[in-house]
Amino acid sequence: LQTPSELDRLRVVLVATRNPLNLGAAARAMSNFGVGSLRVVNPFDLAFREARSAVGRAAAILEAAEVYDSVAEAVADCGLVVGTTAIQHRDLRHPLHLLPQAATSILQQMGRTNVAILFGSEKTGLSNADLTHCHWLLHIPTGEQHLSMNLGQAVAVTLYELTRSAPPASVAEHPTASSDLLERITSALLEALELSGYTIPNGSTATEEKARRMIHRLAFDDRDAEVLLGMLRQIVWKLRIHREEK
């Protein structure tokens, strides 16, 4: 099993969960596998902490769950954000890894940064907007494609896979950029795009989503991210001056 300090870096993020019992089931799986950090984004039922399926340690996890209004806030301190999907062959704009291989990558990253794993709502899974915050997606290989798992079972299987093998030796590198930093890069890029006429002001969200997805797909470490952010801010500053001179 993972050392406590490494599992402390894992955040289980449940987005738009409808059934409070599933939040309780997720908390129970977390208690079984030693993962304590539960984050909930826009739950259907704000009284979810009373879910009867959670007892003992699981109830404590549910009690301590942090509630957020947006995925962006829920993953702000995470250097890797992984979305889960039941759909293997839709037009995905993210790299997709099957759980066994995904777990290896997640464990490596957990050696140096916080990792969020997102689970979407029972009916529709993660939305396209949710997915823009993800670096890549994981899929639990089921016998029947397009057949989604129960939410609590999907959480249990994912955490089982993450703890079933010993952690690989950590690799000393720069830590990956936090989601907050990537978000600031995205904002600066979008402003530069608007100022340069690439996009129209208050235009469609398609470009915004495209840019955010692209920035998240790129493997930024914190150093590169800071450098690019500085570059973009300078470009934005110059473009703003030109506009004001007009």
Next chain:
Amino acid sequence: LQTPSELDRLRVVLVATRNPLNLGAAARAMSNFGVGSLRVVNPFDLAFREARSAVGRAAAILEAAEVYDSVAEAVADCGLVVGTTAIQHRDLRHPLHLLPQAATSILQQMGRTNVAILFGSEKTGLSNADLTHCHWLLHIPTGEQHLSMNLGQAVAVTLYELTRSAPPASVAEHPTASSDLLERITSALLEALELSGYTIPNGSTATEEKARRMIHRLAFDDRDAEVLLGMLRQIVWKLRIHREEK
């Protein structure tokens, strides 16, 4: 995933299950992982087939479940009977294997005989009398010893482990960006940096090298690289116009 013929030899046997929802959850996990043979021994609620948690294929599995009065009858056609236990250190009279290793043995045996995996009741697990029918026991390694899993989640994790070693389906991804494309991005970025005053014209090569290294470290696929190149060219175009207007 296992071939259908091999998974046809697996029987999931739920003994003295109290909550019908857990039978539904077990059926759903079975439908996810392509295991169809559910056997139920002395369920607390004989109306379990109406468990609302089961839909589609899972409902069909529940509908087809065979009900037995004794473990002996439920495993009569099986050459290997494996009991599951949450308790790792009680006075076990059976060999105990952790799930990853247990799955290897089960898969080997499934090549030549029917295999039953027994799950006990939610509160007490399998009784000593139930265990007398088992060849050996399996335990899902959880972080907290003596902390039992939810029944439906335990079934899901066990079936996941049995089917996880399947060859992964190939996932189509975009090819990585060519060096030529990365070089064009670097050039466009450098021009934008000069036009915006981030660098001075004909300045040191340090910034140029820094930008080139950064662009190469980012894991661009060809699609993202083309998108970013288009964005940068628009920004450069706008910055050039501003300069010429002066």
